[in-house]
Amino acid sequence: MRPRIVVVGLGGVGAGYGSMLLDAGEDLGVVADAGRAARYAAQPTVVNGRPYDFPLAAPDDGPADVAIVAVKRGALAEAIELLRPHVGAGTVVLSLLNGIDSEDELSAAFPQAVVLLAMSVGIDAVRSGREVRFSSLGRIVFGEPANPGPRAAEVERVAAILRRAGIAHEVPADMVHELWWKFLINVGVNQVSAVIGAPYRVLQQRDQPARAVMIAAQREVIAVANASGVRLTEADLERWLDVLDGLGPDNYTSMAQDALAGRPTEVDSFAGTVVELGRRTGVPVPVNTVLHGLLKGQEAVAAVATRG
Structure with a gap:
């Protein structure tokens, strides 16, 4: 019998990876509140032109073997409440949220579960309504802070699922470093693309x-990381720029999509976190301070327009 998997969040990340899990015949269910469940039932999610009727997970189904969290950071508290009936002793929780702190919140909410560190890299999925499209799903990077560790069996359980589904993945020796590397990516590309409302092609141009x-x-992330005991270097920045070159030039980051649609962004998890880390460590972070102010101002303007 294949393990039971639940996913909360059917945006670009959740629908992209979820479609591959369904195609592989995995036992997958989507966790949603009543309103979203009704919308999912009324209209299929279209992924790269193909409609998917994602099965819904019922609260009385009991704990899942693996729970994938694929919501935006601002929706994490709601996702935790929705997941409670589905997380039991030994459930492996995989958070694909941006930022560096969602696993702490999930561990506090589900002490009985195995919360792994995780992230997705190189995904360029774009969601519009119930339709998701992507040219690359990148890969899922996950594991314990240091691998292999005491939860190696649980890590392998997830790896086996991803292998069957053909989802590219990696279990690095130093997962903390990789999580901060993804944070470096998001702080730069997500925030700048959101401010200028541009696709990847603009940031792929050297000039x-x-x-x-x-x-x-x-580079401010590199500085606060080093001051916090995490060794990021210019080589990590160059590694990101290589990834950037391979992304669909006409696609937008999730944060740019949110900004263009007038939705709240993840600026507090990105620039907000960098500013706070800079305060704690004494590292100057002027660029992120400005980005934080611009993006919060952008959100305020959008909120007024919505009320009007």
């Missing part, structure tokens, strides 16, 4: 001033 701002914001 674009916006690319220089992205890199400057990411």
Whole structure:
């Protein structure tokens, strides 16, 4: 019998990986509140032109073997409440949220579960309504802080699922470093693309001033990481720029999509966190301070427009 998997969040990440799990015949159910469940039932999710009727997970189904969290950071508290009936002793929780702190919140909410560190890298999925499209799903990087560790069996359980589904994945020796590397990525590309409302192609151009701002914001992450005991270097920045070159030039980051749609963004998890880390460590972070102010101002303007 294949393990039971639940996923909360059917945006670009959840629908993209969820479609591959369904195609592989995995026992997958989507966790949703009543309103979203009704919308999912009324209209299929279309992934790269193909409709998917994602099965819904019922609260009385009992604990799942694996729970995948694929919501935005601002929806994490709600996702935790929705997941409670589905998380039991030994459930492996995989958080694909951006940022560096969602696993702490999940561990506090589910002490009986095995919460692994995780992230997705290189995914360029775009969601519009019930439709998701992508040219790359990148890979899922996950594991314990150091691998192999005491939860190696649970890590392998997840790896086996991903192998069957053909989802590219990696279990690095130093997962903490990888999580901070993804944080470096998001702080730069997500925030700058959200401010200028541009697709990847603008930031892929070497002579674009916006690319220089992205890199400057990411160098501040390197500085606060080092001051916090995490060893990031310029090599990590170059590694990101190689990934950037391979992303669909006409696709948008999730944060740019949110900003263009007038939705709240994840700025507090990105620039907000960098500013707080800079305060704690005494590291100057002027670029992220400006990005935080611009993006919060952008949110305020959108909120007024919505009320009007």
